[in-house]
Amino acid sequence: MGKAKVKRASTSIDMTAMCDVSFLLLTFFVLTATARQPEVLVVDTPASTTPDKLPDDNVGIISVAKGKIFFGVKNPNVREITLKNMSQKYNIAFSAEDYEKFKQLDEFGVPIKNLRQLLSLPNEQRKEEIQPGIPVDSTETASNELYSWVQEARKATIEFNRSREGERDFVDPGPMKVAIKADAEEKYPTVNLIIETLRNQKQNKFSFVTGLRAEQ
Amino acid sequence: MAELNQDSGKGDKGGKVRAKKAGGKVDLTAMVDLAFLLITFFMLTTSLNKPQAMDVAMPDKNKIDANDNLEIADNRSITLLLGSDNKISWYYGQLSNPIYPPTTVAYGKDGIRQVLLRMQKEVPARAGGKDLIVVIRPSEKSVQRNLVDILDEMKIVDVKRYMISKINNDEIELLKREGLFND
Numbered sequence: 001m002g003k004a005k006v007k008r009a010s011t012s013i014d015m016t017a018m019c020d021v022s023f024l025l026l027t028f029f030v031l032t033a034t035a036r037q038p039e040v041l042v043v044d045t046p047a048s049t050t051p052d053k054l055p056d057d058n059v060g061i062i063s064v065a066k067g068k069i070f071f072g073v074k075n076p077n078v079r080e081i082t083l084k085n086m087s088q089k090y091n092i093a094f095s096a097e098d099y100e101k102f103k104q105l106d107e108f109g110v111p112i113k114n115l116r117q118l119l120s121l122p123n124e125q126r127k128e129e130i131q132p133g134i135p136v137d138s139t140e141t142a143s144n145e146l147y148s149w150v151q152e153a154r155k156a157t158i159e160f161n162r163s164r165e166g167e168r169d170f171v172d173p174g175p176m177k178v179a180i181k182a183d184a185e186e187k188y189p190t191v192n193l194i195i196e197t198l199r200n201q202k203q204n205k206f207s208f209v210t211g212l213r214a215e216q
Numbered sequence: 217m218a219e220l221n222q223d224s225g226k227g228d229k230g231g232k233v234r235a236k237k238a239g240g241k242v243d244l245t246a247m248v249d250l251a252f253l254l255i256t257f258f259m260l261t262t263s264l265n266k267p268q269a270m271d272v273a274m275p276d277k278n279k280i281d282a283n284d285n286l287e288i289a290d291n292r293s294i295t296l297l298l299g300s301d302n303k304i305s306w307y308y309g310q311l312s313n314p315i316y317p318p319t320t321v322a323y324g325k326d327g328i329r330q331v332l333l334r335m336q337k338e339v340p341a342r343a344g345g346k347d348l349i350v351v352i353r354p355s356e357k358s359v360q361r362n363l364v365d366i367l368d369e370m371k372i373v374d375v376k377r378y379m380i381s382k383i384n385n386d387e388i389e390l391l392k393r394e395g396l397f398n399d
Contacts, residue, residue: 015244022251029258045267046361048368054269064360179269184361188298188354191363195380199277207269210364 039063040107040128041070046184047213054209058173060153061209062146063107064190065183068133069146072107073153078176079103081156082149086112089148094119109133112145136193140200147197150178154203181209270367274380291315291342293349294335296328296366297387298358299396304328304366308335311386315342320394323365332373350378353387357397 043065056074063070073079083102087094090112094102101119109131110118118126136146157176164170178198182191198206290309294316297305302323309315321327332350339348350370354363363380370378391397 012241012243015248019244019248019251022248022255026251026255026258029255029262033258033262046364048268048270048364049372050268050270050368052269052271053266056266181267182360184359184364186360187356188358188360188363189356191360192354195274196277199274202276204274204276205271207271208360208364208367210268210270212268 040126040131041065041068041109042128043181043183043209044185045181045209045211048208048210049213050210052207054179054207055177058157059177059179060150061107061179061181062150062194063109063181064186064194067186067190068109068128068131069136069190069194070107070109070131071134071146071149071153072105073156073176075157075160076103078153078156078160079105081159082153085152085156086148089152090142092116111135136197138193138196144197146194147201150198150203151201154201178203178206179209180206270364272367272380288349289343289346292339292346293351294331294339295351295353295387297383297391297396298352298354298362298366299391299394300355300357300398301396302362303396304362305391305394305396306331311390318390318394320396323362323369328366328369329373332369332375336373336375347376350375352378352380353383354380355383355388355391355397357391357399 041063043063058075060071060073063072073082080099080103083094083099086092092112092115094116098116098119102115104123105119105126108115108118108126109128111132111134118131134146134149135143137144140147142148154176161172165172180191180194195206198204290313294306294308295311297318299305299320303320304323304327305318305320306328307314307316307318311318321331332348336348340346352363352366367378388397
C-alpha cells in the first residue's frame with residue numbers, strides 16, 4: 001500500500017479574465033476622461049446642493065476672481081465665429097494664425113486691443129498676472145467689452161447651429177447658456193455688474209457655477 | 217508567488233523527449249489590483265470634476281423707467297439684507313413700518329433656514345392663504361458665497377417666489393447701524 005497523499009487545495013484563481021475586463025474598463029475611463037488644462041484664473045467656487053451639472057457644450061463661462069473678469073466659450077468653432085464678429089465690431093484684424101490660436105484658448109481676460117498680443121505669446125506665458133481682465137461697465141456701448149463678447153458669442157452659437165442643421169443626427173441644442181463662475185470671496189458689486197450686463201441684453205437666465213455640497 | 221515555468225535547460229540527447237508545456241501561469245493578482253485602483257481613480261475624477269450649475273432667472277429689465285417697482289403686499293414679503301461678516305438682517309413687511317423689525321441672523325440651517333420655515337407657515341395664515349415672497353437684497357459688502365448660500369436655502373426650504381433686487385439707501389443705513397457693513 002502506498003502512502004496516503006495529502007491533497008493540496010489549489011489556492012490560485014485564474015485572473016486572466018478579470019484582468020482583461022479591468023483593463024478594458026480602465027482604457028474606457030482613461031479615454032473618456034477629458035484632459036483638463038489648468039485654468040488661468042484660479043476660481044474657488046462656493047458650494048451648493050444643486051443637483052444640476054454644468055453642460056459641456058453650448059455654454060459661455062464668465063469667470064470672476066480678484067475683481068478680474070475672464071470669458072470663454074466651450075465650443076472651439078463658436079469661438080472662431082465669435083472672434084470674427086468681434087473683429088468686425090471693433091475694427092481689429094486678426095490673422096488666420098490668430099484664429100487658430102484663439103480656437104485653442106479656453107479663456108482669456110484682456111481688452112480686445114491686447115488680444116493679438118496675448119495670442120502671440122506661447123501657452124505657458126499667458127499667465128493670470130499679465131491679463132488685466134475684460135473691461136466691463138454698466139453701459140451697453142463698445143466700452144463694455146463683456147457685453148459685446150457675450151452677445152457675439154450668442155450670435156455665433158446660433159450661426160454655428162444653423163450651419164449644422166443639414167447634418168445627420170443633429171439636434172439643435174438651443175441658444176447658448178451663460179454661466180457665471182465667481183469666486184466665493186468675490187464682492188457683490190462685480191457680480192452685479194455682470195448680472196446687469198446680461199440683463200441688458202435680455203439674457204435673464206443664467207447659472208452660477210458652484211461646487212457640490214451634501215445637504216445638511 | 218509568480219510561477220513562471222522555467223525551462224529546465226536539459227539538452228535532448230538521451231532520455232525521452234518531453235512535450236514542452238506551452239504557456240506558463242503568471243500571477244495576475246497584483247496587476248488586477250492596480251487596474252482596479254486606476255479604474256476607481258478615473259471613475260471618480262471624471263464624474264466629480266464636473267461643477268454644478270445653479271440656475272438663476274431675473275425679471276426683464278425695464279429700461280425706460282428704472283423706478284418701475286412692482287408693488288407687493290406687505291404681509292407677504294420678507295426682505296433679506298445680505299451684509300458683511302456672513303450675516304443677514306431680515307425684516308417682515310415694509311422697512312418704515314415693519315411687522316417684524318430687522319433682526320440679524322447667520323446663514324445655515326440654524327440661522328436663516330429656521331426663519332424661512334417659520335415664515336413659510338406664518339405668512340399664509342396672515343395673508344389669507346397666499347404664500348411667502350422673499351426679497352433678497354445683497355449689499356456691496358456681501359460676497360458671492362452669501363448669494364449662492366441664500367439661493368441654495370430657497371431651494372432647500374422650497375420657497376416658490378423669491379427675487380434678487382437692488383438694495384436702497386435706507387437699508388444700507390440699517391446695515392451700518394447693525395454693524396454689518398464692514399470690509
